[in-house]
Amino acid sequence: MRLEDKIGILKFLLMVFNGVFMIIGLAIFGCGIWILFDKSSFVVTISGGDMKIVAGGLFVIGLVVVGVSGLGYISASKEIQFLMLLYMALLIVIVLGQLFVTFVLLLQKDKVMEALIVEMDEIIMEYGTDWKNSSTGLWDILDGVQHYSKCCGRTNYTQWENNIVINGRENVYPCSCFNSSCPFLSDDMMRFGKGTDIHKEGCERKIKNWLEVNGLAILGMDAGLVFVQIIQFIISFYLHRNIKRKVKQRRLLHNSEDIAASDSPYQHLD
Numbered sequence: 020m021r022l023e024d025k026i027g028i029l030k031f032l033l034m035v036f037n038g039v040f041m042i043i044g045l046a047i048f049g050c051g052i053w054i055l056f057d058k059s060s061f062v063v064t065i066s067g068g069d070m071k072i073v074a075g076g077l078f079v080i081g082l083v084v085v086g087v088s089g090l091g092y093i094s095a096s097k098e099i100q101f102l103m104l105l106y107m108a109l110l111i112v113i114v115l116g117q118l119f120v121t122f123v124l125l126l127q128k129d130k131v132m133e134a135l136i137v138e139m140d141e142i143i144m145e146y147g148t149d150w151k152n153s154s155t156g157l158w159d160i161l162d163g164v165q166h167y168s169k170c171c172g173r174t175n176y177t178q179w180e181n182n183i184v185i186n187g188r189e190n191v192y193p194c195s196c197f198n199s200s201c202p203f204l205s206d207d208m209m210r211f212g213k214g215t216d217i218h219k220e221g222c223e224r225k226i227k228n229w230l231e232v233n234g235l236a237i238l239g240m241d242a243g244l245v246f247v248q249i250i251q252f253i254i255s256f257y258l259h260r261n262i263k264r265k266v267k268q269r270r271l272l273h274n275s276e277d278i279a280a281s282d283s284p285y286q287h288l289d
Contacts, residue, residue, distance in 0.1 A: 022265055026098075029258040033095050036251050041088035043244045048081025050074075050237060076120035077237070083113055084244070091251070095258060100266070103259045110248050110255070117241050124234060135226060139173045140181075146193065147184040147210045158210070162195035170222035171196035178221070184208065192217050 051074050087109045094102035142157050165171055172178035176196060185191045194201030194212050201212040 022261060022268070026258065026261050026265065029254055029261065030095050033091065033251065033254045033258060036247055036254065037088050037091045037095075040091075040244070040247050040251060041085055043240055043247065044081050044084025044088060046081075047077050047237075047240055047244065048085065050240070051076070051078030051081055076116065076123065080113060080116050080120065083109070083116070087113065091255070095255075098262050098265075100259060100262060103255060103262070107252055107255050107259070110252050114245060114248055117245060121238060121241050124237065128230065128234060132227065132230065136173065136223065139222075140178075143172060143178055144181055144183060146182055147208070162193060162210075164222055164226070165193065165195040165218065168222055168225045169198075169218045170220050170225055171218040172221050173223045175221040176217055176219055184211065188213075190215055 053074075087106065090102060090109070091106045093099070094106050139161070142161055146158050146161070171192060176192060179185055179192050179196070180187060191204065191211055191213050193210055194203070196217045197212055197214060198216045198218065202214045203209065204211050204213055
């Protein structure tokens, strides 16, 4: 196979995998944005700095991936050897960054769950105590978790007996715990209702499942990105080597033409 044909095939393959690389990078970038700025997520809001570290890592990796994809396109299409070497070096840096984020995600998983348990118990205890309290945002998020996940309390519905407002009242629960419409109590207890048609299951298991599913999704994207990067690196390596050979052949051809021209008898004629 001619050298030009090899380079053409390698360019095509690199463009294809570079496109996949950019799509996965945008997905990881989107995950980072979501974790950093989604104030409606119970897990993200109350877990604090641990999830922010993961989010920051995903955000930076996603952004770098998009930039490196552009660099790979330019270096391959223009056959610029220096940019191609820089492209391969950045691929290695991104892999190291991914390994760091994955390590932090796995390491902090149990710690995040422990923080969630402590914080959720405090929110349940103080829920509804002061309407002007800054914690009302967390109450709304907890209501959303209980309503859409069809659960009540962290362990189960009986945990709401510890709530300061409920204070041992029988069959009084937040409106988000009820299966049907909320049987409101009074104007000063608008968040609460009285009845027995409630979700019996606690939310802890469902939150754990949420963490596991989303954690696996992030790890899956990381694994896919690493696989694509390995292929990209191999293709880039062979493409760089063939471009280098092409440049060397051109130089040899140019030098041979110069030598042939200098040896021509017509060069000595005045």
